[in-house]
Every structure is written in C-alpha cells, then in structure tokens.
Amino acid sequence: MHGSIINLLKRFVQLQYDHSTWLRLVELSGLSNADFDMNTVYPDAHIFALVGQAAEMTGIPAAQLxxxxxxxxxxxxxxxxxxxxxxxxxxxxxxxxxxxxxxxxxxxxxxxxxxxxxxxxxxxxxxxxxxxxxxxxxxxxxxxxxxxxxxxxxxxxxxxxxxxxxxxxxxxxxxxxxx
Incomplete structure (x- = not known):
C-alpha cells in the first residue's frame, strides 16, 4: 500500500479520534513505527493490520470503516x-x-x-x-x-x-x- 494512503488513514484516525488513538492503533497493530513515508510502498499487511485493529478497537466492522x-x-x-x-x-x-x-x-x-x-x-x-x-x-x-x-x-x-x-x-x- 502506498505511503500516502497510510498517511491519509493516519489523518482520518486523528480527525475522528486523536493522535494518541493513532499511536495506540499502530502499537496494537504490531507495527514498529507510527510515521510512514509518503513515497514508499508498504506491505499490504500494514493497512490490513491497521484497519483490523481499528475495527477491534471501535467495534465498527472493518468494511464499514x-x-x-x-x-x-x-x-x-x-x-x-x-x-x-x-x-x-x-x-x-x-x-x-x-x-x-x-x-x-x-x-x-x-x-x-x-x-x-x-x-x-x-x-x-x-x-x-x-x-x-x-x-x-x-x-x-x-x-x-x-x-x-x-x-x-x-x-x-x-x-x-x-x-x-x-x-x-x-x-x-x-x-x-x-x-
């Protein structure tokens, strides 16, 4: 997944909740860094981990998120x-x-x-x-x-x-x- 999309997900989470929620989401997703380079392509597993963990944290189904x-x-x-x-x-x-x-x-x-x-x-x-x-x-x-x-x-x-x-x-x- 392109880093720009992950950074937009970060902004989405920060606007819907707050920055500490983003940091907790990254940590619970098992990712080592909360910052993603805009021009780097990351493994799809990163976005799946973040969305899956967000669904678990919020109780909102992943598809709805x-x-x-x-x-x-x-x-x-x-x-x-x-x-x-x-x-x-x-x-x-x-x-x-x-x-x-x-x-x-x-x-x-x-x-x-x-x-x-x-x-x-x-x-x-x-x-x-x-x-x-x-x-x-x-x-x-x-x-x-x-x-x-x-x-x-x-x-x-x-x-x-x-x-x-x-x-x-x-x-x-x-x-x-x-x-």
Whole structure:
C-alpha cells in the first residue's frame, strides 16, 4: 500500500479520534513505527493490520470503516488528480475515467503501486456497473470512494451506490445509479 494512503488513514484516525488513538492503533497493530513515508510502498499487511485493529478497537466492522475512509479520501484524491478531471464531469463521468486517467497515472508515476483495476460499463445514461478487481479485497473502500465522489460533486441525494456482490472479494460488482 502506498505511503500516502497510510498517511491519509493516519489523518482520518486523528480527525475522528486523536493522535494518541493513532499511536495506540499502530502499537496494537504490531507495527514498529507510527510515521510512514509518503513515497514508499508498504506491505499490504500494514493497512490490513491497521484497519483490523481499528475495527477491534471501535467495534465498527472493518468494511464499514473502509467505506468511511474511502469517503474521507476523496477531497485529497481530487486535489492530487485534478489535472485529469474535466470541469463538466460529475460522479458518473469521474468513475468512468478513473481507471484510465487516475489509476493510469498512479501506475506510471509510482512504480510498485498496484491500484485496483476498475472495469466500468455504462448500463444507461444514468447507470454504471463498476467491477472492482484487487487481491487486496477492499471493495468497501471503493464503495466509500464512490459515495465520496457523489458528495464531492454535490450529488449525494442523486447517486445510489449498491454493492451487488460481497465487498470482501477479489472481484466486487457495484451498481451506481443516478436517480
């Protein structure tokens, strides 16, 4: 997992709780350091340990925490990738172009990273079917990011996000429908 994502998780925990909660979370996760370099790729086990321990500490299921974290990530991701976003895009168009533009940039600019693969099919003018594929099995994070995009584009009331398969599989199908 890219260090930038772990650092955003750190900020998420600090904003939701506090810095001491982050330090305790890192310690209970068995990690030796609470600071992560933004440009280093860390073993996926780090993020799994942190999310798993956070679920245990809070009593909130890991999938639900991933969704909330995904929503939290969006403003920062949009800042980083704004040069790839067209002004006329909304949630559906953003999702359609994520694989090519944003994930493509990540693969080019940050060797060693492995963002999930997204297959997006336009079902109609107001509906997409998104297939998330990743050995990380973090489909809940993708669901959260989609919901975060709807909030970012001020379309929360208009966008319905429905996982059609279990969110903890390597392949997760998500329906995104504009009402």
């Amino acid at each position: 991933q969704e909330k974290f995904g929503e939290f990530l969006v403003p920062d991701l949009m800042l980083v990738y704004k040069r790839y976003v067209q002004p006329e895009w909304g949630t559906l168009e953003m999702i359609e172009h994520t694989e090519e533009a944003m994930h493509g940039a990540v693969r080019r600019d940050a060797p060693g990273t492995r963002p999930p693969v997204l297959h997006v099919r336009r079902q109609s003018a107001k509906e997409l079917e998104v297939t998330y594929e990743s050995e990380r099995r973090m489909g809940a994070l993708a669901v959260g990011i989609i919901r975060g995009l709807a909030a970012y584009f001020d379309e929360t009331e208009d966008i319905e996000v429905t996982p059609l398969t279990s969110e903890d599989e390597e392949r997760v199908v998500i329906r995104v429908r504009q009402r």
